[in-house]
Amino acid sequence: MHDVAAAAGVSQATVSLVLNSASGSRFSEDTRKRVRDAVDRLGYRTNAHAKVLREGVAGMIGFIGDSVATTPFAGAIIEGAQQRAWEDGLLLLSVNTGGDRQLEAASLDTMLSYKVAGVVYAAMYHRRLEVPEALAGVRSVVLNSQDRAGRVPSVAPDEVKGGYAATSRLLEAGHTRVGMVNIETLESGLPAAVGRYEGYCAALEEAGLDVDLSLVRFGKGGEEDGYKYAMELLTSGNPPTAIFCANDRGAWGAYQAVSDLRLSIPGDVSIVGFDNQATLAPFLRPGLTTFELPFVAMGRRAVELILQDAEPDGRVELMDCPLIERNSVTHPKEMP
Amino acid sequence: MHDVAAAAGVSQATVSLVLNSASGSRFSEDTRKRVRDAVDRLGYRTNAHAKVLREGVAGMIGFIGDSVATTPFAGAIIEGAQQRAWEDGLLLLSVNTGGDRQLEAASLDTMLSYKVAGVVYAAMYHRRLEVPEALAGVRSVVLNSQDRAGRVPSVAPDEVKGGYAATSRLLEAGHTRVGMVNIETLESGLPAAVGRYEGYCAALEEAGLDVDLSLVRFGKGGEEDGYKYAMELLTSGNPPTAIFCANDRGAWGAYQAVSDLRLSIPGDVSIVGFDNQATLAPFLRPGLTTFELPFVAMGRRAVELILQDAEPDGRVELMDCPLIERNSVTHPKEMP
DNA sequence: CATCAGAAGTTATACGAATAACCAATGAGT
DNA sequence: ACTCATTGGTTATTCGTATAACTTCTGATG
Structure with a gap:
């Protein structure tokens, strides 16, 4: 900055003021121009550390x-x-x-x-x-x-709202038997598991439906559990017509279960996921309807x-x- | 630092020297201790900007x-x-x-x-x-x-070496008809596409095999192309027994093609991918053998x-x- | 003419640390 | 007694910027 000042024929303080006073017109247009020219010519760049030190x-x-x-x-x-x-x-x-x-x-x-x-x-x-x-x-x-x-x-x-919205999406489509494959037990205290389940229950209740625990499973969030529990739900006596999988990996497992049962998505069973996992959700067939964190x-x-x-x-x-x-x-x- | 110096009853320079001279025993043990105590007591933390400004x-x-x-x-x-x-x-x-x-x-x-x-x-x-x-x-x-x-x-x-290694892996398993589904045309100039293909050719030649262009396809890197071209290769007159997919998404498409043809991996056809995409490769069935960037x-x-x-x-x-x-x-x- | 306001700058200082250069006291060697 | 090295510090300065406080000059005003 001293170099700039010297080059412009002014004092260091003038350079500083010209450079920083947004519009404070304390200096003549001529001086300001000389300063700016010198800055450009010398390729001057302020030293951030000196600034921080002061400020x-x-x-x-x-x-x-x-x-x-x-x-x-x-x-x-x-x-x-x-x-x-x-x-x-x-x-x-x-x-x-x-x-x-x-x-x-x-x-x-x-x-x-x-x-x-x-x-x-x-x-x-x-x-x-x-x-x-x-x-x-x-x-x-x-x-x-x-x-x-x-x-x-x-x-x-907002996990609760997310679980609520996911479940509502299925209820609004007309489903009345909506299963859920969760990603963890409720005892885990994991907000995602607890909250999404809470939202699931709230949506059902609001629709006047009871929470049927035979339609709910608690896995570990992997696609193996998604497969396993979706399979359980779909082969039970009174299978759900839609499943809310609390994460996309679980949904992927569910897709495989549905495929193995020679059923189709969404014709035979609707699926909603959670996470909108970029490398998975868009590439499933059919594309997975899901919620984004x-x-x-x-x-x-x-x-x-x-x-x-x-x-x-x-x-x-x-x-x-x-x-x-x-x-x-x-x-x-x-x-x- | 001045505060520390005051608290320890020494000068600022002493504090600085005590704190920084790794082992330069220029000060008495007593002084050093007083300084360190003062530092702890005051919760002193050096100002990085002042340091940078000097250094x-x-x-x-x-x-x-x-x-x-x-x-x-x-x-x-x-x-x-x-x-x-x-x-x-x-x-x-x-x-x-x-x-x-x-x-x-x-x-x-x-x-x-x-x-x-x-x-x-x-x-x-x-x-x-x-x-x-x-x-x-x-x-x-x-x-x-x-x-x-x-x-x-x-x-x-090193894309070339990667393509070479991927192809070699298949050749070493005993395959002699090794297909490749690339992720882009060679004209794209994309190093991944060009290099992996070059490695593929090099490995074949080293094994004394000719590059059979009827076994090579150039897609766009998506799973749709992986599906389409793997299907083409596998339903041709003289299908490959192994396919090198230049990325994992393409490999996923190939998996689906193999599945649709009621063939199995790796029994009927071996597949090697590329990228080791974390959310995909480990979760395919069977797990995808691939290369990691x-x-x-x-x-x-x-x-x-x-x-x-x-x-x-x-x-x-x-x-x-x-x-x-x-x-x-x-x-x-x-x-x- | 004295005074005063505004314009256009300048001077001096502070921010916090590192370090070269200096100083004082002590004891050893001759 | 004098020199000199060693120990254990201190003083003063530097890095680059922002800004409060001051100066100088030029017109305008009563």
Whole structure:
């Protein structure tokens, strides 16, 4: 900057003021032009660290993921966060800890020493977790999970509403016997499993239907269980005409079961999935009607909470899971 | 740091020296202890910006991806880069540009103003690309692609060797009629398509076999083409006993074709894929034998090149694609 | 004519750490 | 007694920017 000042024949302060005062017309047009020319000629670029040193806070937001980058869905989460940050000219300083608490603490420490404007603490899957202590020292948001202690604001998908919407989609198509293959037991406490089931029940009740436990199965989220439990449901005495699979992998298993039974989707049985897994859901035949975890929107929202002025509270913000309509749902077959 | 110095009853310089001189025993044990106690008591954390300001280079590496985070495979690339960076105590300052050259330039500019130690320029898929001019100003590496101008060093998968290894795997199992369903035409110039085909030819020739063009098809990389061309090959007069599908999605299509023909894998036809797509290859039945793009290793290597002392040249470093053995390959059936 | 307002800059300082250069005290060697 | 090395520190300066506070000049005004 001193070089620029010398080249333009002014003082360093003048350069700084010309460059930063948005429109404060304190200088003559001539001087401003000389400064800008010198900047261009010398290829001057401001030193961000000197700026931060003076101003106390950096144009960076820390992003700590327990392994977000490697899980196929959730890359979108970091993408959303980054997009939103960049809209305010900020960059993401990111780390995947792989769940290593020590790495987590160390990298958080480094981030803080870089005076990040805030920290997004993102989890690979929706759960209740303990945040590292050092987070208390900065503005922070828990993403795709919830702070168990309830101190840090959180952003997570609305599983209940998602389960409700998925089930409603089938009920509205006219189904009255709607099965569910869940991804975990309720005792697991997994918000996705508990919430989607709760939504399933709520939708049935609202439609005046009882929850028939013979139509509900609890697997482990893999396609093997999807296959196994869909098979059980469809070969039972009084099979469902539609199945809500609480994740797409389970739905894939269900597809295979339906195929092995020489039935067809959606003619004989309608299927709704959950997750909109990019490498799976669009490629099944027929395309899987499913619900999307709003990763991009969640990432954006988390950064937004960091950026906003209002003092944060420990509130959990739940975000809608949009329906992705494809071709695995239709009306139930008329009974013979 | 002044506060710490005051609390410990020493000068700021002493604190700095005690904290940084690894073992330089210039101070009494007593003083050092007082300093460390004060640091703990006050929860002092060094200001990274002040340090960078003095030293000229930051403990950060820029990572620019054209949309790495959202593509399901390549999250691993950023993971590898970050891992390696952290081993040297560096963090990644990352941006996904979504291919927007303007955003790319702007974010690169910001990164440079943060005095990053280097920049990794990562592409979503392997190709030849033009790097932004500003990259010339820093140490940089092109990742998962190659600098067309040949100035910036590049790290990319060894497609030829991959295609060679895939084909060899089938030849070694005893197959002599090995088909290939490619992901693109050769005219596309796509290194993955061109290289894997070249490797396929090389392996055949080395085994003393001619390349039989009636066994080769060029699709668009989707499962529809995988289905269509596998079907063509298998229903031809003299079908192959094994097919090398140049990507896993194509292999999935081939699986469906085989299934529709009431044949079995690997009994009637062996299949080898490419990509080891995490949400697909392990879940096919039988599990797909395939090759992995070494994303983590590539990410690591790119950062390593940035970190190393030697002056870089524009060399392209090709990395091996490891075989992921599952159950889709066996000996050919004896002819009746 | 004295005064005052505004325009157009400049000077000086602070941010936090690293380090070269300096200083004071002690004890050993001659 | 004098020199000199060693130990254990301190002082002063630098990195690059932002900005509060000051200066100087030019017209305009009462």
